Amino acid sequence: ETGVTQSPTHLIKTRGQQVTLRCSSQSGHNTVSWYQQALGQGPQFIFQYYREEENGRGNFPPRFSGLQFPNYSSELNVNALELDDSALYLCASSWDFSTDTQYFGPGTRLTVL
Amino acid sequence: KNEVEQSPQNLTAQEGEFITINCSYSVGISALHWLQQHPGGGIVSLFMLSSGKKKHGRLIATINIQEKHSSLHITASHPRDSAVYICAVRSVQGAQKLVFGQGTRLTINP
Numbered sequence: 266e267t268g269v270t271q272s273p274t275h276l277i278k279t280r281g282q283q284v285t286l287r288c289s290s291q292s293g294h295n296t297v298s299w300y301q302q303a304l305g306q307g308p309q310f311i312f313q314y315y316r317e318e319e320n321g322r323g324n325f326p327p328r329f330s331g332l333q334f335p336n337y338s339s340e341l342n343v344n345a346l347e348l349d350d351s352a353l354y355l356c357a358s359s360w361d362f363s364t365d366t367q368y369f370g371p372g373t374r375l376t377v378l
Numbered sequence: 379k380n381e382v383e384q385s386p387q388n389l390t391a392q393e394g395e396f397i398t399i400n401c402s403y404s405v406g407i408s409a410l411h412w413l414q415q416h417p418g419g420g421i422v423s424l425f426m427l428s429s430g431k432k433k434h435g436r437l438i439a440t441i442n443i444q445e446k447h448s449s450l451h452i453t454a455s456h457p458r459d460s461a462v463y464i465c466a467v468r469s470v471q472g473a474q475k476l477v478f479g480q481g482t483r484l485t486i487n488p
Contacts, residue, residue: 267422298475302419307382307464307478321474353419366411366426367476372419 267291269358271370279378283344286373290337290358296320297339298367299331302353314339343375351377381405384465384479392487397452399482401465404446408468411476412439412450415462424450424463455486 268291278284290297296315300308310323314333328344337358343350353374357367382403391397401410412424425432425439427448432439436455441448452459462483466476 267420300476300478305480307466307480308421308476310475310477313474315474323475355419355421357421366423368423369413369421372421374419 267368267370269356269368269370271354271356271373273373274371275374275376277376277378278346280346280348282346282377283342284346284375286341286343286354286356286375288339288341288356288358288370290339290356291368292337294337294358294360294368296360297333297356297358299339299341300355300357301325301350302355302372304352308355311341346377348377351375380480381469381477382465382467382479384463384482386482387480388483388485390485390487391455393456395455395486397455397459397484397486399450399463399465399484401448401450401479402446403448403465403467403477405467405469405471405477407443407446408470410441410448411466411468412448413464413466415464415481417461421464452484457486457488460485 270289298313299311302308312322313320317333333339353372355372357369415421427441436453438451462481464481465479
């Protein structure tokens with residue numbers, strides 16, 4: 266049990282739609298990172314938020330956006346969904362982005378039809 | 379070529395065998411993580427290493443910074459060790475993110 270929760274567990278959308286995925290971190294965790302994991306692959310870094318500001322971004326287009334809130338929750342928003350967006354989306358939180366163990370949520374499995 | 383490469387990709391062994399999973403990386407790092415992922419997706423952090431060796435129960439992780447190589451060993455393997463094991467590095471260039479290997483799928487048969 267990592268203390269990090271994600272919702273929903275599973276989600277099915279169609280191409281072109283928009284989706285919001287949610288993550289609730291442990292209290293005191295100032296950093297949250299989001300990852301996309303395609304089937305059979307390792308996770309890929311989407312972006313990170315530190316104290317409600319974006320603190321780094323991977324090779325994902327602007328239609329992937331995020332928010333972090335003062336209550337240690339965060340969101341990943343994806344606009345104009347494409348079939349290749351089908352994946353497991355993981356959030357991970359920590360006290361400090363550069364040094365600490367990251368605590369992963371169970372993930373949200375998104376299927377785009 | 380990926381920045382983080384793991385071998386083997388798949389490993390099947392009998393209960394009780396000694397298991398070794400390897401990870402090589404090509405960038406300068408500040409830390410290396412070994413993670414375990416069970417079916418359904420949840421990821422658990424096993425070790426975070428910047429030098430030397432760490433041990434937790436039947437799990438041992440080592441790292442050689444000069445050779446840019448790390449190994450995860452499991453002694454007296456058990457079917458409950460069956461999972462995907464993932465190596466991830468935090469590079470000195472992009473300290474915000476972890477760069478992951480593709481994972482090693484381990485199956486331990488009774």
